[in-house]
Amino acid sequence: MPSNRKWMFGVDRFGTLLFFLLFAFLISDSSVSSWPNVVGSAANVGALIAGFAATRLGENRLRLGVLAAIGVTSAVLVGFDEAAIPLTIGAFGQAIVLIAILLAVVRRVLSHERVGMPTIAGAIAAYVLIGLIFAWIYLAMRGLFEGPVLDPDVAGLPTYYSFEVLSTLGFGDITPVNDFVQRLTALEAMAGQIFLATLVARLVAMYGSSARSQ
Numbered sequence: 001m002p003s004n005r006k007w008m009f010g011v012d013r014f015g016t017l018l019f020f021l022l023f024a025f026l027i028s029d030s031s032v033s034s035w036p037n038v039v040g041s042a043a044n045v046g047a048l049i050a051g052f053a054a055t056r057l058g059e060n061r062l063r064l065g066v067l068a069a070i071g072v073t074s075a076v077l078v079g080f081d082e083a084a085i086p087l088t089i090g091a092f093g094q095a096i097v098l099i100a101i102l103l104a105v106v107r108r109v110l111s112h113e114r115v116g117m118p119t120i121a122g123a124i125a126a127y128v129l130i131g132l133i134f135a136w137i138y139l140a141m142r143g144l145f146e147g148p149v150l151d152p153d154v155a156g157l158p159t160y161y162s163f164e165v166l167s168t169l170g171f172g173d174i175t176p177v178n179d180f181v182q183r184l185t186a187l188e189a190m191a192g193q194i195f196l197a198t199l200v201a202r203l204v205a206m207y208g209s210s211a212r213s214q
Contacts, residue, residue: 088143
């Protein structure tokens with residue numbers, strides 16, 4: 001009897017990756033303490049390992065070593081909450097790791113011939129990855145510019161703001177006050193809409209072709 005957890009582990013199994021990504025999203029907050037950033041970046045390292053297993057991203061040893069080094073080093077750097085330069089470098093490092101996972105996940109999902117739980121989990125993971133990538137970039141902006149980039153200022157990883165923008169909810173409780181971050185916010189909103197439109201269309205086409213072949 002096949003296990004109901006097959007979509008969790010192995011190549012093209014994105015359940016574990018999705019777990020680490022959601023954990024990183026839920027643990028991050030806007031407190032003045034730096035530990036949520038550290039725990040969130042550690043969850044990104046876990047997501048990197050799960051992403052290696054699910055996408056074969058780690059088959060290239062050089063790529064594996066580089067991404068692992070970036071992930072671990074940046075996880076340490078984001079703990080320096082009061083130091084702008086280490087925090088900025090660490091935040092950009094986390095974004096790079098997540099971008100690598102995102103590209104690998106999207107490539108694997110689009111290569112599926114049939115839509116199943118692994119495909120759906122991979123699509124959700126890719127969407128969450130986009131939100132987390134922009135959240136780390138917003139955090140990096142705090143060290144690049146003088147003064148707050150968001151109003152009210154968000155001390156921790158701004159995942160709430162990032163996903164509010166990505167999903168185009170537009171509550172207005174947090175707004176960008178820096179010119180560059182305003183443009184970055186618009187870019188994230190466009191990325192979220194384009195991703196949903198193209199991926200949903202692709203999944204529907206994949207489902208239709210698999211249904212006709214049965």
